[in-house]
Amino acid sequence: MKRVMLGIAIFAGLTAVAIGLLPSTPISTAPVASGSIAAVEAETIALFRRSAPAVVHVFAQGQSLTYVEQAQSQQTGSGFLWDTAGHIVTNEHVVRGADVVRVRLADGRLREGRVVGRAGQVDLAVIKINGGDLPAPLPVGTSASLAVGQFVMAIGNPFGLDQTLTTGVVSALKRRLPTESGREIADMIQTDAAINPGNSGGPLIDGAGQLIGVATAIYSPSGASAGIGFAVPVDTVRRVVPMLIADGRIPTPAIGVVVAPEATAARHGIDGLIVSSVLPNSPAQRAGIRGIDRVEGLLGDVIVSIDGKPVRRLAELTEALEAAGVGKIVAIGILRRENTISLRVRTVDGGS
Template identity: 35%
Template sequence: MARSSSSSLLFPAVLLGSFLYALCPREAFFLPSAWRSEPEAQEAAAPSSSRRSLLAGALAVAAPERANALTTEELRAANLFLTASPSVLSVSEGKKNAPGPTGTGFVWDASHVVTNFHVVKELKSPHVTFLRKDESGSEDHITVGAYVVGADPLSDIAILQVNAEENTDVASLMQPLSRGASENLKPGQEVFALGNPFGLEHSMSKGVISGVSRSMEGTAGWPMSGIIQTDASINPGNSGGPLLNSEGSVVGVNTAILSTSGTFSGVGFALPIDTVQKNVESMIEEGYVTRPSIGVELAPDEVSESLGVPGAMVMKVVPGGPAQRAGMRALRSGQLGDVIVKMGSRPIASSSDVFRYLDQRQPGELVVMSVQRASSDLTSDDPDIVDITVRLGRSNSKMVVT
């Protein structure tokens, strides 16, 4: 009786097992590979392409937000771009796509745009182009004329007055960028360069400040000091665009690159905003940048070096100027002129040192200058050192186009 009962239970169980095995995928039974044939083991070890596709799709559907999510740092940078870019304009000759040099500018106040002098110096009919996006996200270009109201080639700064009467939307588009300070910038500080490199509108690159207080030679040999060095990508077309700090404030104006190819190689330069602001305010109020002057023309440093004379050699003295009134002597009759070796307490080794010193002074200040002069004792080969007091005069680089 016991054997008959076991047989009756075993037969239905075998039937049920066979039915489930035929109905379900074989992998669902997790049979050890040793129990399967070689083809079966290989099939189980390699999921089919259809199952891989289903798995990938499921993961994509399950976590779309994770795949497209921005990090906190990326979100901050994206918001900075969205906030600042409407105030960054392209500067060109005539209407959009007209031939001619092209650069970048940015909104300074309700009626002015700031850019580099070298961007506008060849333009006969400057125009600025705003890039606006409508509610659908489509881009709309608004190009209007502008004219130069102030230009300073020595600091490579120019100001454009925008002709708002050409388009009623311009007034609402003139949104000034906030301005920071460049005095306390530190190497390693994060910065963003905005502009139109190679004509690619509204581009932004990210980098750090690589160095501060760099010097560049400007027009007429006047050195520009306090220049910001950055590795944020700057290329042709970026000139005149803003260099922003991580808060979105302008700390510099992109100006030049150091390159052997003409394109960016990791070393870019920007004018410090402290200098830009001082010169822009002067140009808006007076039409030019006022600088102190001593009223002399200095010899090229190569001349002084070839003669073995350290300092800044005076070639000419402006008649009636500050230097002449103080008794400074110029080159004459084959006799060397005075050589400036000290201004105030600062040693002078070259003409660039003279310019840097004057950059920190104001017209009307009294400056004690030490000059090396041919000895009054004709039997002596040693020069005299003479101290003279000069009241600094006033000079300007007025270049206003009306």
């Protein structure tokens, strides 16, 4: 998507591979015949040719009154075929607020699409186009066994340039990426590719040609590639996409508390999350969790753990609740004044 917010430019990404020579290895200065292709290049070319037909260009825009407003509101990004029924995976931010969605296939055909599911908390969305005469979807791999240094490639549409390939390696794993909603996406893949706006929603592929992630953003104060890109891991995609296709959303486990900013806790020297308020008739209220008493000027409960695991950041609270699921009982460790207590709370679906 062609915009930059808070130093994060939206994208789909990859990295660069360096091949080192041992000091004792002689370096040939003989000219290479024009047009010759090394084995590693041939493999990359073959991977691209197999994968590229499944990658699409996504155009999304809101309904506006004038042609100029429509042109200004258009968002573009990337996506890829998930199945033979015409479901396409992309980023939620690519289609956010869009009333009209169109998809251009790799061969240039343009299809009308509709958004059938959104999950802003993990920045994923599913678009449906008419099935029939579609390229084969990408084979789906796993992100659980990824290793730093592993070869990856990405295909997308940076700055609207169709079918652009970048290659590289996995730079880091289990990164956290803040979203515009204030949540964080956990377990993100970091990659070092030259990735730019418009790559958002495109696939990150491993050396076997399998999908391992969905490119989402680059860290860039300027809006251009800074060599630090992020992708949603495919294990998250495999969990979320079927629910989006079936229900249009994913459940969001919640207990009904509003927590104070983490900086507030830090200023008070508190190692945990201060409960600012508790929602009426929520599981937290029924369990006896207390918010800030503004009449008496008393600090609210401090959440310090869930099911015995320490909680110091909002992202850790969210991650623990999502791991538990909706309708499950969790043990919330609470620091109240100088006492630590444990309260059992049943999670509910807080909506997306």
